[in-house]
Amino acid sequence: xxxxxxxxxxxxxxxxxxxxxxxxxxxxxxxxxxxxxxxxxxxxxxxxxxxxxxxxxxxxxxxxxxxxxxxxxxxxxxxxxxxxxxxxxxxxxxxxxxxxxxxxxxxxxxxxxxxxxxxxxxxxxxxxxxxxxxxxxxxxxxxxxxxxxxxxxxxxxxxxxxxxxxxxxxxxxxxxxxxxxxxxxxxxxxxxxxxxxxxxxxxxxxxxxxxxxxxxxxxxxxxxxxxxxxxxxxxxxxxxxxxxxxxxxxxxxxxxxxxxxxxxxxxxxxxxxxxxxxxxxxxxxxxxxxxxxxxxxxxxxxxxxxxxxxxxxxxxxxxxxxxxxxxxxxxxxxxxxxxxxxxxxxxxxxxxxxxxxxxxxxxxxxxxxxxxxxxxxxxxxxxxxxxxxxxxxxxxxxxxxxxxxxxxxxxxxx
Amino acid sequence: xxxxxxxxxxxxxxxxxxxxxxxxxxxxxxxxxxxxxxxxxxxxxxxxxxxxxxxxxxxxxxxxxxxxxxxxxxxxxxxxxxxxxxxxxxxxxxxxxxxxxxxxxxxxxxxxxxxxxxxxxxxxxxxxxxxxxxxxxxxxxxxxxxxxxxxxxxxxxxxxxxxxxxxxxxxxxxxxxxxxxxxxxxxxxxxxxxxxxxxxxxxxxxxxxxxxxxxxxxxxxxxxxxxxxxxxxxxxxxxxxxxxxxxxxxxxxxxxxxxxxxxxxxxxxxxxxxxxxxxxxxxxxxxxxxxxxxxxxxxxxxxxxxxxxxxxxxxxxxxxxxxxxxxxxxxxxxxxxxxxxxxxxxxxxxxxxxxxxxxxxxxxxxxxxxxxxxxxxxxxxxxxxxxxxxxxxxxxxxxxxxxxxxxx
Numbered sequence: 147x148x149x150x151x152x153x154x155x156x157x158x159x160x161x162x163x164x165x166x167x168x169x170x171x172x173x174x175x176x177x178x179x180x181x182x183x184x185x186x187x188x189x190x191x192x193x194x195x196x197x198x199x200x201x202x203x204x205x206x207x208x209x210x211x212x213x214x215x216x217x218x219x220x221x222x223x224x225x226x227x228x229x230x231x232x233x234x235x236x237x238x239x240x241x242x243x244x245x246x247x248x249x250x251x252x253x254x255x256x257x258x259x260x261x262x263x264x265x266x267x268x269x270x271x272x273x274x275x276x277x278x279x280x281x282x283x284x285x286x287x288x289x290x291x292x293x294x295x296x297x298x299x300x301x302x303x304x305x306x307x308x309x310x311x312x313x314x315x316x317x318x319x320x321x322x323x324x325x326x327x328x329x330x331x332x333x334x335x336x337x338x339x340x341x342x343x344x345x346x347x348x349x350x351x352x353x354x355x356x357x358x359x360x361x362x363x364x365x366x367x368x369x370x371x372x373x374x375x376x377x378x379x380x381x382x383x384x385x386x387x388x389x390x391x392x393x394x395x396x397x398x399x400x401x402x403x404x405x406x407x408x409x410x411x412x413x414x415x416x417x418x419x420x421x422x423x424x425x426x427x428x429x430x431x432x433x434x435x436x437x438x439x440x441x442x443x444x445x446x447x448x449x450x451x452x453x454x455x456x457x458x459x460x461x462x463x464x465x466x467x468x469x470x471x472x473x474x475x476x477x478x479x480x481x482x483x484x485x486x487x488x489x490x491x492x493x494x495x496x497x498x499x500x501x502x503x504x505x506x507x508x509x510x511x512x513x514x515x516x517x518x519x520x521x522x523x524x525x526x527x528x529x530x531x532x533x534x535x536x537x538x539x540x541x542x543x544x545x546x547x548x549x550x551x552x553x554x555x556x557x558x559x560x
Numbered sequence: 561x562x563x564x565x566x567x568x569x570x571x572x573x574x575x576x577x578x579x580x581x582x583x584x585x586x587x588x589x590x591x592x593x594x595x596x597x598x599x600x601x602x603x604x605x606x607x608x609x610x611x612x613x614x615x616x617x618x619x620x621x622x623x624x625x626x627x628x629x630x631x632x633x634x635x636x637x638x639x640x641x642x643x644x645x646x647x648x649x650x651x652x653x654x655x656x657x658x659x660x661x662x663x664x665x666x667x668x669x670x671x672x673x674x675x676x677x678x679x680x681x682x683x684x685x686x687x688x689x690x691x692x693x694x695x696x697x698x699x700x701x702x703x704x705x706x707x708x709x710x711x712x713x714x715x716x717x718x719x720x721x722x723x724x725x726x727x728x729x730x731x732x733x734x735x736x737x738x739x740x741x742x743x744x745x746x747x748x749x750x751x752x753x754x755x756x757x758x759x760x761x762x763x764x765x766x767x768x769x770x771x772x773x774x775x776x777x778x779x780x781x782x783x784x785x786x787x788x789x790x791x792x793x794x795x796x797x798x799x800x801x802x803x804x805x806x807x808x809x810x811x812x813x814x815x816x817x818x819x820x821x822x823x824x825x826x827x828x829x830x831x832x833x834x835x836x837x838x839x840x841x842x843x844x845x846x847x848x849x850x851x852x853x854x855x856x857x858x859x860x861x862x863x864x865x866x867x868x869x870x871x872x873x874x875x876x877x878x879x880x881x882x883x884x885x886x887x888x889x890x891x892x893x894x895x896x897x898x899x900x901x902x903x904x905x906x907x908x909x910x911x912x913x914x915x916x917x918x919x920x921x922x923x924x925x926x927x928x929x930x931x932x933x934x935x936x937x938x939x940x941x942x943x944x945x946x947x948x949x950x951x952x953x954x955x956x957x958x959x960x961x962x963x964x965x966x967x968x
Contacts, residue, residue, distance in 0.1 A: 364643075526799075527799040527800075527802055527803045527809075528795070528798075528799050528802070528809055529604075529796075529799060532604050532605065532609070533605070533643075535605065535643055535790070535791040535792060537790075537865060542791075542792055542796070542861075542865075543796070543799075545796075545799065545800035545803050545804060545854065545857075545858070546800065546854075546857035546858045546860075546861045547800065547804060547853060547854050547857045547858075548803070548804075550857060552853060552857065554804050554805070554847075554850040554853060554854070555847045555849075555850050556806070557805050557806060557807075557835075557844040557845065557846050557847075558844060558845045559842055559843070559844045
C-alpha cells in the first residue's frame with residue numbers, strides 16, 4: 147500500500163465500484179486518491195488503479211476483518227471519502243456500510259454513491275440492497291443512490307440488458323465524479339459539506355441526478371441540455387427535460403471545466419435551472435475551473451425529492467442493528483480531532499454522537515452559512531427567459547454597454 | 561399565366577412574417593406581384609418558440625398575400641435562420657478506377673464524399689454549396705462534365721443545423737397545408753437579389769441584420785467561402801434601450817425607429833429627447849448621447865463578432881473583398897450603421913435593397929423584404945432545370961442533395 151494518498155479519497159467497492167474507478171483513473175491519470183476494494187482477484191489484477199485491497203473470498207465479515215487495518219491506514223489523514231459500488235451483491239452490500247463506518251469512526255466525511263439493482267435481478271438482491279442502503283444512510287453524511295429501475299424509465303423489458311447496465315454504470319460514474327468534484331470545490335463559489343448533507347443526507351429521499359458535458363462556444367447550453375435530459379431528472383410519465391426538479395428546495399450544481407469558464411456561463415446555468423425548479427429553489431453552486439482551456443465543461447445537477455418509507459425505516463433502526471456485527475465493538479477515535487469545518491459536529495456512529503445535536507441538525511437543514519451568488523448584476527431584459535446567445539463564454543443578451551461597464555445618464559422624469 | 565412560373569418566398573422572421581409572390585420572367589428575372597405580411601408572434605431569435613401562435617401568424621401573412629395578388633398559394637420556399645446553424649468548408653475526393661469521361665454520377669459522388677464529415681449527431685445538412693472542381697490536379701475547373709480524368713475533387717461550403725429546429729419551421733408551414741419546395745439559408749436567399757454576379761466574383765460580404773438574427777455570407781471568386789448566423793439583431797438593440805433607459809419595450813422600439821442612430825457618440829451633437837406622457841407611462845427626458853451610446857455599442861459589437869468569426873474561419877477574406885460590404889435587413893435602416901461597419905471592417909460599406917427585380921417600387925426598396933424577395937429569385941434560378949423530387953426525399957438527403965451543383 148502506498149502511504150502517499152490524496153486528502154480526498156474515492157473508494158471503489160466490488161466489481162461495479164472498481165469499474166467506475168478504472169474509468170475515473172483513465173480520465174484523471176494524475177489523481178492519486180483511488181482505492182479499489184474487492185474480493186475478486188481477477189478484477190483487481192485488471193484494474194489500472196495502483197492502490198488495491200484484496201478481500202479474501204468467503205464470508206464478507208471475515209474478509210472485512212482481514213483488510214480492516216490496512217483500510218484504516220489507507221484512509222488515515224483523508225478529509226473526505228467517496229465510496230462507490232453497486233448494492234445487491236453479498237460483497238458490496240456488506241463491505242460498503244462496514245467501510246463507511248470505519249472511515250466515519252476516523253472522523254472523515256463520508257459520502258456514498260451506489261447503484262440499486264434492477265427488479266429483474268431478483269428479490270433477494272433488492273432486499274440486500276435496501277438493507278445496505280439503510281445502513282449507509284445511518285452512517286454516511288451523504289448518500290446518492292441510483293435507482294437503476296428509474297434509469298430505464300420503469301420499462302426494462304423494452305431496453306436491451308447490456309444497454310441498461312451500461313447506462314447504470316455511466317450514471318454511477320458521473321454521480322461519483324460529481325460528488326468527488328463537489329468535495330473538491332473551494333473558494334467563494336463552492337459546495338460545502340453541509341450543503342451535500344442537506345440534499346443527500348435525507349434517508350429514503352429520491353435522488354435526482356443529471357450530468358452533461360460539452361465543449362465549444364455553446365458548451366454551457368449544450369451541457370445543461372444534456373444534464374436536464376437525464377432520465378433521473380425527468381418526472382415519471384413526462385418528457386420535459388428537468389421536469390422532476392420542479393418544486394425541489396435545494397439543487398446542487400457543479401460546473402467542472404476549463405479555466406476560461408466565465409461568470410456569465412455560471413449565471414446562465416443557475417438561471418436555466420431556476421427557470422425549471424422555480425424561484426423558491428435554492429441553488430448551491432460549486433465551480434471547479436481547473437482544467438486546461440479547451441477541455442470540455444461538465445455540468446452536474448444533484449437534488450432530492452420526497453422521502454421513501456421503507457428505506458427510512460431501515461435507517462431509523464437502532465444503531466446496534468445498523469452496524470455490521472463484526473465491528474460493533476469498535477470505538478471511534480476522538481471526534482474532536484477531525485477536519486470538519488463550519489461548526490459541523492461529526493456523526494461517526496450514532497452510539498457515540500450526541501443524540502440532541504444529531505436531531506437538531508437533521509431538523510433544521512435550512513440553517514446555511516454560505517453566501518448566495520449575486521445574479522442581479524446583469525440584466526437580460528426581454529431575453530430573460532429565452533435561450534442565451536453565448537459567444538466565447540459571454541452572454542450577448544446582456545446589453546453591450548452593461549458588459550463594457552459604460553455609464554449612461556439616467557432619464558429625467560418630466 | 562402558368563402556375564409553375566409563380567414563386568412564393570416565405571420568411572418567418574422575428575419581427576415580421578413576410579410572403580413575397582413573384583412571377584418568373586425570362587433570363588432568370590422575376591417580377592414581384594405582391595407582398596403579404598404580418599407582425600410576428602411566438603418567434604424569438606429567428607426560431608419558433610410558440611408553435612400555435614407562430615402558425616397563426618404565418619396563416620395571416622399567407623392570406624394577406626393571396627388577397628393582394630389573387631394567387632392561390634400552394635407551394636412555398638422557406639428561409640431559415642437561427643443561432644444553431646453552422647458552416648464549414650470541405651473537399652470531396654472521388655477517384656475513378658481508370659481514366660474516362662466525367663459523368664453526372666461522378667459529380668454526385670464527389671458531393672456525397674464531401675459530406676462524409678463529422679457533424680453533431682443532432683444536426684442535418686442544409687446546404688452543400690459548390691466552390692470549385694479540381695480534375696487531376698488541374699485547379700478550379702468550371703465544369704468537368706465530359707472532360708477526361710481520373711481523380712475528381714471538389715470544394716464545398718457546407719451548412720448544417722439542428723434537425724429539430726429546422727423541422728419545427730417545416731411543421732409550422734406544413735400544418736397550413738402548404739407544400740415546401742425547399743428551405744434556404746436566409747443570407748443565401750438575400751444575396752441573390754442584393755449583389756450581382758460581378759460583385760460575387762470580386763468578393764463581397766453580405767450582412768443581413770434582421771430583428772432576431774444577423775446572417776452573413778462571404779463570396780470570393782463567385783463562390784460562397786464562409787457563412788454564419790449570429791442570434792443577435794434589432795431586438796437586442798431595442799432591449800438594450802429598454803434596459804439602459806428604463807423604458808417599456810414598445811416605447812424603446814418606437815424610440816429606436818424614430819430617433820435611433822448607430823453613430824459614434826463621440827461625433828454626436830448631443831441634446832435631449834422628450835418622451836411624452838402616455839397612459840401607463842410617465843414622460844421623461846432622455847440624453848441623446850446615451851441613446852446613441854447604447855445603439856453604437858451593440859452595432860459595433862455585432863460587426864466585430866462577424867469580423868472575428870471570418871478571421872477565425874476564413875483568414876484574411878475581408879481584406880480581399882473587391883466589392884466591399886453590403887448590408888440589408890430591417891436593422892440596416894438604422895442611420896449611421898454603414899459608418900460603424902466601415903470603421904470595424906475597414907471596407908467600403910453600402911446599405912442595399914433588392915435590385916434587378918420588377919414590381920412595385922416600395923416593395924424592393926425596403927431592405928426588410930430582401931430575404932423573401934431573394935427566395936423567389938433563388939427559386940427561379942434553381943428550378944430552371946430541376947427534376948421533380950419530393951420534400952421527404954430531400955429531408956432524407958439533408959436538403960443539400962439536389963442543389964449542391966447549382967447554388968452559386
